[in-house]
Amino acid sequence: MTAAELSGAELAATVRAEATARAAELTAAGRPPTLAVVTATADRSSAWYVRSIVRAAERCGLACAVHDLGPDAEPAAIAAELARLSADRAVHGVMLQTPLPAGTSLEELALSIAVEKDVDGANPLSLGRLASGLPAFAPATAEAVVALLDHHKVELSGRHAVVVGRSTVVGKPAAHLLLDRDATVTVCHSRTRELAAVTGTADVLVAAVGRPGLITAGHVRPGAVVIDVGTNPTPEGGLVGDVAPDAAERAGALTPVPGGVGPVTTALLLRHTVLAAERAGVARG
Numbered sequence: 001m002t003a004a005e006l007s008g009a010e011l012a013a014t015v016r017a018e019a020t021a022r023a024a025e026l027t028a029a030g031r032p033p034t035l036a037v038v039t040a041t042a043d044r045s046s047a048w049y050v051r052s053i054v055r056a057a058e059r060c061g062l063a064c065a066v067h068d069l070g071p072d073a074e075p076a077a078i079a080a081e082l083a084r085l086s087a088d089r090a091v092h093g094v095m096l097q098t099p100l101p102a103g104t105s106l107e108e109l110a111l112s113i114a115v116e117k118d119v120d121g122a123n124p125l126s127l128g129r130l131a132s133g134l135p136a137f138a139p140a141t142a143e144a145v146v147a148l149l150d151h152h153k154v155e156l157s158g159r160h161a162v163v164v165g166r167s168t169v170v171g172k173p174a175a176h177l178l179l180d181r182d183a184t185v186t187v188c189h190s191r192t193r194e195l196a197a198v199t200g201t202a203d204v205l206v207a208a209v210g211r212p213g214l215i216t217a218g219h220v221r222p223g224a225v226v227i228d229v230g231t232n233p234t235p236e237g238g239l240v241g242d243v244a245p246d247a248a249e250r251a252g253a254l255t256p257v258p259g260g261v262g263p264v265t266t267a268l269l270l271r272h273t274v275l276a277a278e279r280a281g282v283a284r285g
């Protein structure tokens with residue numbers, strides 16, 4: 001058996017097309033949706049990701065400005081920039097890119113992003129609202145996991161979803177979103193014992209670790225749906241996921257890397273920014 005491919009291309013294109021149409025309406029009304037990305041790193045794969053966000057935003061008619069504070073930025077300066085952008089009425093979405101300078105905490109800094117502009121769900125208040133069933137922007141990657149499952153008509157209610165990874169940007173919010181969809185959810189992490197025994201019971205397995213090839217055929221229940229969130233740069237300049245190629249022989253369906261979760265994540269970030277701009281217009285009247 002070879003797994004069916006759960007591509008993100010079609011869903012990403014649909015989300016981008018919708019964002020493009022709504023962005024055009026906002027721009028015509030004199031309120032071009034605007035995303036601000038704050039960076040403080042010299043990391044090359046992060047720079048590549050930010051460039052891809054800027055390109056996607058511009059193609060969809062959104063404005064996107066990168067505010068690069070450099071890898072030596074002090075936490076107070078990053079927090080001040082996030083607060084300044086949060087107070088700027090011309091900015092609708094604010095995103096803090098990782099990695100951050102050593103000794104800084106994404107969660108601590110993201111408290112300076114206004115919740116209504118927190119389009120990548122990084123502010124712990126957004127995660128708290130999400131976990132409480134209140135409206136909030138979910139981290140785009142976590143939302144992309146569930147959006148891809150929906151797009152490919154994977155049933156979640158009553159099924160066992162196992163999420164490997166418990167970060168506040170991917171694993172935890174993905175677990176909450178799956179729980180909201182009535183899946184029975186197990187979250188694994190680096191201290192989980194007998195990982196393969198746990199993942200081997202999953203109907204839906206989400207790998208969000210950042211270790212190439214961690215999830216092998218031996219971790220996958222035959223026929224399971226596997227979502228590979230991992231994006232690990234290779235020495236050759238490519239990208240591989242957390243799921244080893246042999247897992248495709250056991251899984252019923254599997255997302256490709258690249259081309260699975262990634263493009264949907266970027267598209268959802270744009271959708272969130274457009275939504276934030278629409279809501280700002282309604283709030284202002």
Ligand code: NAP
Binds near residue numbers: 191208209261266
């Ligand atoms: P992270 O903050 O480093 O978290 C990794 C998680 O994996 C942690 O919870 C860690 O457990 C767990 N882990 C590490 N080694 C493990 C092991 N051997 N067995 C089981 N669990 C293990 O990473 P992240 O920010 O969540 O990102 C995860 C991956 O997703 C990365 O490859 C990242 O590049 C990718 N990503 C992709 C997108 C996209 O759009 N496609 C967006 C964001 C992130 P502990 O908590 O115990 O340390």
